[in-house]
Amino acid sequence: xxxxxxxxxxxxxxxxxxxxxxxxxxxxxxxxxxxxxxxxxxxxxxxxxxxxxxxxxxxxxxxxxxxxxxxxxxxxxxxxxxxxxxxxxxxxxxxxxxxxxxxxxxxxxxxxxxxxxxxxxxxxxxxxxxxxxxxxxxxxxxxxxxxxxxxxxxxxxxxxxxxxxxxxxxxxxxxxxxxxxxxxxxxxxxxxxxxxxxxxxxxxxxxxxxxxxxxxxxxxxxxxxxx
Amino acid sequence: xxxxxxxxxxxxxxxxxxxxxxxxxxxxxxxxxxxxxxxxxxxxxxxxxxxxxxxxxxxxxxxxxxxxxxxxxxxxxxxxxxxxxxxxxxxxxxxxxxxxxxxxxxxxxxxxxxxxxxxxxxxxxxxxxxxxxxxxxxxxxxxx
Numbered sequence: 001x002x003x004x005x006x007x008x009x010x011x012x013x014x015x016x017x018x019x020x021x022x023x024x025x026x027x028x029x030x031x032x033x034x035x036x037x038x039x040x041x042x043x044x045x046x047x048x049x050x051x052x053x054x055x056x057x058x059x060x061x062x063x064x065x066x067x068x069x070x071x072x073x074x075x076x077x078x079x080x081x082x083x084x085x086x087x088x089x090x091x092x093x094x095x096x097x098x099x100x101x102x103x104x105x106x107x108x109x110x111x112x113x114x115x116x117x118x119x120x121x122x123x124x125x126x127x128x129x130x131x132x133x134x135x136x137x138x139x140x141x142x143x144x145x146x147x148x149x150x151x152x153x154x155x156x157x158x159x160x161x162x163x164x165x166x167x168x169x170x171x172x173x174x175x176x177x178x179x180x181x182x183x184x185x186x187x188x189x190x191x192x193x194x195x196x197x198x199x200x201x202x203x204x205x206x207x208x209x210x211x212x213x214x215x216x217x218x219x220x221x222x223x224x225x226x227x
Numbered sequence: 228x229x230x231x232x233x234x235x236x237x238x239x240x241x242x243x244x245x246x247x248x249x250x251x252x253x254x255x256x257x258x259x260x261x262x263x264x265x266x267x268x269x270x271x272x273x274x275x276x277x278x279x280x281x282x283x284x285x286x287x288x289x290x291x292x293x294x295x296x297x298x299x300x301x302x303x304x305x306x307x308x309x310x311x312x313x314x315x316x317x318x319x320x321x322x323x324x325x326x327x328x329x330x331x332x333x334x335x336x337x338x339x340x341x342x343x344x345x346x347x348x349x350x351x352x353x354x355x356x357x358x359x360x361x362x363x364x365x366x367x368x369x370x371x
Contacts, residue, residue: 008321009318009321009322010321040276043276044275044276044279044318047276047279047280047282047283048279048318048321048322050283051279051282051283051322051323051324051361052321052322052323054361055322055323055324055360055361056323
């Protein structure tokens with residue numbers, strides 16, 4: 001999932017500025033399951049903002065709505081009436097949702113209510129960890145299903161480095177060394193010899209280094225939408 | 228108590244604090260009348276949004292009263308509630324209300340005197356802070 005964390009209320013208040021009608025828009029997908037921007041978090045933000053603005057002597061009209069996915073036009077369109085009545089929209093979706101609103105509603109002012117953090121998973125209640133860097137060329141098949149791009153601080157392809165100590169990364173004692181994990185798991189699977197084959201430098205063109213990425217699937221496109 | 232009548236909501240676990248309040252009543256123990264008790268199956272049911280909504284409605288304080296650590300009927304509900312209360316205190320601070328307007332207490336069903344002490348302590352604390360600035364219609368007991 002895409003994980004996110006709520007922004008401090010003070011920052012959200014600054015982003016809202018003098019707007020009178022505020023719409024808080026939650027997203028029912030990734031940010032719901034990481035408890036950052038679903039309908040409950042939207043309700044919490046509405047109540048918090050309402051109290052804070054009343055205390056500041058500048059009460060606002062603050063409403064909320066939550067769509068299933070802010071990153072798809074069909075779901076965003078369901079909120080069109082609410083969006084058009086708002087002076088500002090506080091999106092609790094990831095950065096994709098914020099941009100989708102800006103793209104779909106050219107006249108709307110939209111601000112983020114969360115910080116999009118990483119692609120990861122919950123490892124226990126209340127803890128999420130990064131697992132994928134979306135580099136565009138997956139190498140999990142040769143690293144025992146453990147990603148060194150996302151989980152090694154240096155994204156090494158032939159680790160570990162000298163900063164690996166007792167299974168932990170020198171960056172933080174809470175961070176396991178990805179290459180230690182890879183080594184141990186390859187050993188467990190009896191295929192440790194995989195490491196005898198050094199990996200060549202990675203072509204980062206498929207990652208962010210190649211600029212904004214795009215996927216085109218001609219088989220899924222509709223004839224009426226062909227460029 | 229002296230001062231403006233307050234509106235404090237006490238979320239009480241039915242296995243301990245709610246029974247302690249009942250016992251305090253049975254023993255004719257006196258405690259400030261500013262507290263409204265809401266019975267919960269466990270303080271683990273305490274909901275952040277509900278507490279925030281209570282403050283938005285103008286309550287002056289919220290107390291959560293659960294079982295003694297280690298004695299939760301559902302094992303860890305009271306410990307989870309304490310973490311939630313800590314989070315609510317942080318949120319109140321961000322909002323501009325005193326974090327001390329919400330507090331967690333622990334007691335057993337037999338601790339009627341401790342229930343009275345907790346209610347008295349909370350009422351005195353809120354009295355010092357004064358009524359919530361978010362009260363609808365100014366001073367007075369909301370809901371009466």
